[in-house]
Amino acid sequence: MTNAERFIASFNRIQNYLSFLENEQEHKKPFYRLLDDNEHRNTAVKKYKNDLQIFADLRNVMVHKKLVPTTYIAQPTDEVVKHIEQIEEEIKSPAKVYPLFKRDVVRFNFDAQFTDVLKTINEKRFTHFPIYKDKELIGLLTEKGITLWLAQQLQDETIFLKETLVEEIVLEDKNKNNYLFIKKKYVY
Numbered sequence: 001m002t003n004a005e006r007f008i009a010s011f012n013r014i015q016n017y018l019s020f021l022e023n024e025q026e027h028k029k030p031f032y033r034l035l036d037d038n039e040h041r042n043t044a045v046k047k048y049k050n051d052l053q054i055f056a057d058l059r060n061v062m063v064h065k066k067l068v069p070t071t072y073i074a075q076p077t078d079e080v081v082k083h084i085e086q087i088e089e090e091i092k093s094p095a096k097v098y099p100l101f102k103r104d105v106v107r108f109n110f111d112a113q114f115t116d117v118l119k120t121i122n123e124k125r126f127t128h129f130p131i132y133k134d135k136e137l138i139g140l141l142t143e144k145g146i147t148l149w150l151a152q153q154l155q156d157e158t159i160f161l162k163e164t165l166v167e168e169i170v171l172e173d174k175n176k177n178n179y180l181f182i183k184k185k186y187v188y
Helices: 003-021 033-037 043-047 049-065 079-094 116-122 142-155 167-174
Strands: 128-133 134-142
Touching: 003 033, 003 049, 003 079, 033 049, 043 049, 043 079, 043 128, 049 079, 116 167, 128 167, 134 167, 142 167
Parallel strands: none
Antiparallel strands: 128 134
């Protein structure tokens, strides 16, 4: 197989894959538009968008500007063919959220002491904590929520930290619903 044939085959597989992701039938959408539509969901498309646009232009010249019917006007170099095949592999096998972003999560129960949260902030330097009640997430305790709660407590000029439960603070936190669950198999 020549470099031109390998290049066009790889390009076509990329286009077919992106069309499939977009549920496009019969490749109606132009390749540049497929790139625009897929760059937010596939990091390899975003990373190599400029290269892919150049490859699309090269492919168009090779396929549509033939001077002799059975001969390509250009032969991509070995490096170009390896590069498009490597891009194809990255597009078709993108990194998954897990294990890429796997982290141990420090969480608290709604009836935990607020001082326990403060100790954890001091030790681990974490600023966001999921808060659970009976195995159900009731919200995210954030540094902003803590700060605003503390500021509101100053109206009384006395703050009783040892008597404060996490629930009091998280229920007042306007950012408590600022989270999103992502499946382990989700593509990064």
